[in-house]
Amino acid sequence: MRFIMRAIIGFFRLFYQSVFLSLSQIWANKTRSILTTIGIVIGVASVTAVIAALSGLKAKILTQVETLGSNTIFIQPKRPDTGPLQHAPWWSIRFLPEQFDGMLEHCPSVKRFGRQTWAGSQTVSFREKSVENVSIRGIEPDCHKIESRPVMLGRPLSVIDEMQVRQVCLIDPKLRNDLRLDRDCIGQPILIGHNTFYIIGVLEPRPESLFGGGDQERSEIFIPFKTSFKLQRYLYIGVLAESKSAEVSEDARAEISFFLRRTRNIKPGEPDNFEVMSLQNLLDMFNKMALIVTMVASGIVGISLLVGGVGIMNIMLVTVSERTREIGLRKAVGAKKSAILTQFLIESVVLCFVGGLVGIGFGQLLTTGIANIPKVELDMAYIPLWAIGISFGFSGAVGIFFGMFPAIKAARLDPIEALRHE
Amino acid sequence: MIAAEADKPTIKPQGDKSVIKLKDITRIYKVGVERIHALDGISLELKENEYVAVMGASGSGKSTLMNVLGCLDRATSGYYGLDGQDTTKLSDAALARVRNERIGFVFQSFELLSQLTAIKNVEMPLIYSRNGWRSRRKRAQSVLERVGLSDRIKHKPNQLSGGEKQRVAIARALVCGPSILLADEPTGNLDSKTSESIMELFDKLHQEGQTIIIVTHEEFVAHHAERIIHMKDGRIFSDMPSNRKKANETEMYHEEQGRAS
Structure with a gap:
């Protein structure tokens, strides 16, 4: 019990430190971070915009059904x-x-x-x-x-x-x-x-x-x-x-x-x-259509997240090799493998979350844009809360998935070799 | 407990408590089919508050000895006791903890993290420590005072001179209250004047009771120590008190004589 508590407290310390450290890293390498997260930003922006458009259309149809009567x-x-x-x-x-x-x-x-x-x-x-x-x-x-x-x-x-x-x-x-x-x-x-x-x-x-x-x-x-x-x-x-x-x-x-x-x-x-x-039929047809659109959109978004994720992995690998000496030092002063792993994993997740956040911002802009196009019945377009949740979930997942390999690489570094690295 | 030790550095420990005990340590690297004996049967004992310089030509195994002593590397065979604890059978995680709590490293090229301020650099080992978290700011501050840098706390490494950087690095090595301070060519990147002031800092720490091991090839550095170990081909070539120690002893002898009379 005490051991578990210690592990949890230890994790939170590390979490706290790593989040601040990675934010400062992202800030220090602004251009690189922007270029890296662009894939995630586009993915998240497009998925939120598509979901917003479909949600708006559905809300519209439902109000329509109410005035027409579902019979x-x-x-x-x-x-x-x-x-x-x-x-x-x-x-x-x-x-x-x-x-x-x-x-x-x-x-x-x-x-x-x-x-x-x-x-x-x-x-x-x-x-x-x-x-x-x-x-x-x-x-x-x-x-x-x-x-x-x-x-x-x-x-x-x-x-x-x-x-x-x-x-x-x-x-x-x-x-x-x-x-x-x-x-x-x-x-x-x-x-x-x-x-x-x-x-x-x-x-x-x-x-x-x-x-x-x-x-x-x-x-x-x-x-x-x-x-x-x-x-x-x-x-x-x-x-x-x-x-x-x-x-x-x-x-x-x-x-x-x-x-x-x-x-x-x-x-x-x-x-x-x-x-x-x-009308029920029409609703069913709409739902079917919406599902197809959602699937096609998620396919595209999936690809862009994949590309974004590869970008994240690439940049994390660069980061790990740039900071090899830092990793060696941290190990020399007593960082365990798990601590190094957590640090780099959190860094990639934070990077992805920042991308997700910016993506949601762009998605909101797109949604506002769509809603204001005249003669297109999308003025009720809005981003539902669950879409925001999904966007964050996915960016986090991408961060963990694509950050895992570089983080493991960092954790496995031999401190002596790492400290000798030029 | 460790914090308490760090807070009372001026109490000079008495007695002959053994800190490091090496018995027949070997470290063999395999390069292809060849086996290189970097350490070839080293036996050594270090008492508390000893001040040792390890010297030797490059390739003599002094760096390997340093890595083994610092628990960064494992000996191929032999016994290594640190504070009476056998370290040869510890897991990687346990070794990380040993490095964190009992060993302080000082490197030739300082190894400060450039994006962190001096105090954050000093605090860094406490992130990985079990009971250093809450008091980390205070401890880092007091240890920076100890190395004479209390006015440079918020500076980043690129705003510090070489000597100041090394002082920050020494503070970082001391912050967890280590049993031994391991310094690898601590003056290698410094000019002679700064080197001298850094060596004076080591002398001061020694006086405060710190056990210190310095790896160096510079004679003047070694002569600050009280015991000089020469290495050659992975073995201890000579192990003797330094002139300074002798001088000190003569001095003390004379003092005692003077007091007696």
């Missing part, structure tokens, strides 16, 4: 990975509106669904003012309930608008401003292309979206689903659905797939030519 299911055409349809033109695998008729009766886990069309971009005008490149979406009334875009003025699209194929529209506040419409613009006629539509409501601005979004700068107009076919004869259709609860969302996906295979006449054995994705 949402997206359905869209997709080329199968195999089979003859692999290179089929998009047009041939498009959804037809009637393929979804009766879906609610056949899919008990689906609460509601809404078809929507993308009627392309049109020039919208009101009196002399016109705005180009406004995206036009035809939606069924249920889409409102699935995708929460509250109407802040007027009313949402109704079943009657749909049935009567009315030329009515919902606009967003940005378009209202751009067209110089009154604040209360309900009932005003605007021209979409060459067709007159009457405004029935104003939607709240779109929340920043990662999926199916398009960019923030473009305005959107929502018109009834059927009316959109008046603007253009043939349109691509996508479907939003909502499962009855998050628990049955997988069931809902299966039911929809089964239903669509029948309505789209896919024979048994043929692959699906559409995809049914829940």
Whole structure:
């Protein structure tokens, strides 16, 4: 017991001395230390920046999921990975509106669904003012309930608008401003292309979206689903659905797939030519992607740490040979092998820690840089605490691993030979 | 215990306690198939507070003897007792402890660490010592006073003259309160005037009770000692009291005579 206590106390003395000594060594050889630790700095900076970006993206997606609701299911055409349809033109695998008729009766886990069309971009005008490149979406009334875009003025699209194929529209506040419409613009006629539509409501601005979004700068107009076919004869259709609860969302996906295979006449054995994705799916996909990115990044970081580590080993070997006489002297005045080993090991670990610290600093700079790039959804990027821990852990490990060989070399030196060294 | 010894350096130990006892020490180096007898059966006894100079031409084995005495090297065969303890069977770690606590080295080229101040250099052996840690600053200071450098404590080696550097090195050798002070050509890098002052310091330490062994090839250095051992071909060629010792003894004899009368 006493022996162990002594050993521990002895280690701490040595630790204390060695840390100060190695810091002064690093300071004395500034240029060398900077060049040596650059590998570690780059490694740690890049790993923290990548982790920060991914963490930010994930935080973003999670907030998105909260606003969209995790019960949402997206359905869209997709080329199968195999089979003859692999290179089929998009047009041939498009959804037809009637393929979804009766879906609610056949899919008990689906609460509601809404078809929507993308009627392309049109020039919208009101009196002399016109705005180009406004995206036009035809939606069924249920889409409102699935995708929460509250109407802040007027009313949402109704079943009657749909049935009567009315030329009515919902606009967003940005378009209202751009067209110089009154604040209360309900009932005003605007021209979409060459067709007159009457405004029935104003939607709240779109929340920043990662999926199916398009960019923030473009305005959107929502018109009834059927009316959109008046603007253009043939349109691509996508479907939003909502499962009855998050628990049955997988069931809902299966039911929809089964239903669509029948309505789209896919024979048994043929692959699906559409995809049914829940938000959960998207999250899973993101996590998978994040994992791949993390792995690729860690590979690169691993290589840079390896290179950095070799640099550390090299410089420690130089240090050991430069300070051979010092090692001899220390041994002559009573330093044990273990003491010399500890001293040089601590020196290389301190060197790596300094590199890690600088690396985290650079990582933080990079993260701030990434977060401030406009139009890239990374403004929530942050370095999580565990990433800092991992960075330090890795730099320490590199220090120990690559410092071990030089330290052993130093510890094994014969004091007489060492003192004779020139 | 060691600290106590260091704190009371002026008490001159009495009696004939043996510090070093060598019996048939050999040290054989193997170079290829050849066997070089660097030490070839050395027997020697050193009493407490002896002041010995080891002389000899290069290759006579005096450096090897020094390394063996300093526990830096192990004898190939024979018995080496230090303070009555057999050192030949000690482990490396135990030998390191012996070097730390009982042996003080002074080198020809000082071997100070250039990035440390004088006092930090002197403190250095106490880092490796079991019970020197807490009082290290105080002990280093008192030992620097002993070698006459109390005003140079914060200076780095490059701000010190050669003689001052050697004084720091001597202070470092003394800080752990060693049984023997081993000096290898301590004046080899110094001019004659500085050498003389360093030798006076050794004389003073001897007077304070320190056992000292100096390896040298300079006659005037050797004549400061009380006993001169000449080595040749790994053996002791001659071992006799120096003129100084004789002079001292005559002096003491005369003093006693004077007191008696």
